[in-house]
Amino acid sequence: MKRALVLALALGAAAPVFAVQPSEMLADPALEARARELSKELRCPVCQNENIDDSDAQIAKTLREVIRARITEGDTDAEVMAFVTDRFGEFVLLKPATSGWNLMLWAAGPLMLLGGIAVAAVTLRRRGAGESALSAEEEARLAELMKD
Structure with a gap:
């Protein structure tokens, strides 16, 4: 019984590791590594504070597949990120650029x-x-008061 509980806890703690399914992975390890790095920089639109590499949401799975498809087509990392942000906006970036309107948002706190x-x-x-x-x-x- 103890072993089953330990196994269940271990599998539960490792659940995000299983977000990327083996069927999604690319055969080329270098391309797969690029895809994983890009996936870690994108926010899941459903989970919002989780990257798509760790998310089990269907939209995250679709985005991972899109990233892998773009990489296999020969897109650079910048082109893949531009493709995704063109469709979903800068909201999907876990680290938005500090330029334009975002710069104003970054500066608002310290200025206030x-x-x-x-x-x-x-x-x-x-x-x-x-x-x-x-x-x-x-x-x-x-x-007078101090004397007393």
Whole structure:
């Protein structure tokens, strides 16, 4: 019973390894390695935070087959990625390019942080400038209280 449980846990932990079926694999190991690397850079449209190499979704399987077909036709890695992003948009890239509109999105977080720091600094400076020193009467009262 213990062995069956250990085997079930081991197979369950290795489930993503079985996402790419042997029937999908290319005969040429070099081309298969290229296909696997490209598959690891693409997001599954269904699973969203999982690459298509690890996903069991049907769309991921279809995308893996498309990648392998394009590679066997002689496309370069860049041409394969361009083909996929033309059909699905940059959403399928796990690491989107930092150019164009994406650059604005990448920069928005740090710019907002700097803006918040600037607003806080101005607010604290104004608050500090508005305070005045104690009057002579208040200082005398404070000195009296401190003696006790």
